[in-house]
Amino acid sequence: MSMRSMRWIYSLVVATALVSPWAISGQESAFPYAIRSWTIRDVPTGIAYGSAVTGLYLLGENRANRARTFTPADLASSGEVVFFDRYATRQWSDRWDSLSDQLLWGMGVATVTSLSVVLSQEESSSGSVARKNTVTLALMAAELLLLNKGFTDLVKGSVRRRRPYVHNQELSPEEKLRVAREEDDVFLSFFSGHSAVAFSAAAFVSTVVADATNAPDWAKGIVWGSTMSVAALTAYARVAAGRHFPSDVIVGAVVGAAIGHLVPRSHRLGVDMQVQILNRGYDGIGLGIRIPMN
Secondary structure, X not given: OOHHHHHHHHXXXXXXXXXXXXXXXXXXXXXXXXXXXXXXXXXXXXXXXXXHHHXXXXXXXXXXXXXXOOOHHHHOOOOOOOHHHHHHHHOOOHHHHHHHHHHHHHHHHHHHHHHHHHHHOOOOOOHHHHHHHHXXXXXXXXXXXXXXXXXXXXXXXHHOOOOHHHHOOOOOHHHHHHHHHHHOOOOOOOOOHHHHHHHHHHHHHHHHHHHXXXXXXXXXXXXXXXXXXHHHHHHHHHHHXXXXXXXXXXXXXHHHHHHHHHHHHHOEOOOOOEEEEEOOOOOOOEEEEEOOOO
């Protein structure tokens, strides 16, 4: 498929993702989320959970930064790439790389737009309730970003998988070295952060729209379809750019979609989520989280 065709598809899908939230306008529904009581009344547990999420973010960032160090010898192709991932070793395109960034920005705009429309449905709410709902969604979004970024960076820095372009026989050693120095992430291939962020945003927005509005099923379907399409295009663009293997973007999609669904699920009213501080005889504190899926 040509780049021009992909740009037309991208423009259409992003436009749909931006316009689709207005399909739910006028469909007022009771706001279904709240910051759980344990974060307010059970202060130690709330602090433990907040510290765990923040710690995951900082630990992941630290591991990822440590994995950025490389030598020219690391850019020499070695080892066999599994057949499923070999396609990426023949791909290289700065235009696809740029398009993947544009798609991610488009998803960000669509996310903010969708959440703004959801909040605008609370027309009968008082000012204090509206502010509380806004803060709740903002905290949920922050939790989504911290969990996603922290876990992604932690895995990237621990696995230290080299980018596909290292195995690309069409790129000269000088070109590989230039790219590695400019992008500073040669060992951060697994798994794809673009894919994880895109799918987590798509799942988060779609879940919130489904939970927080009385929109017809077809409108919710448009939101799901358009956001997931943008996420899928983002994942494909990372492979076509030669920055990720197919397995990188698939795992990123699964992890991102799971986080994007579980965060709003954990804060939904009526869901019996349990967060407990656990101690199993070792020197330290464990944090257990139980989230019903239905």
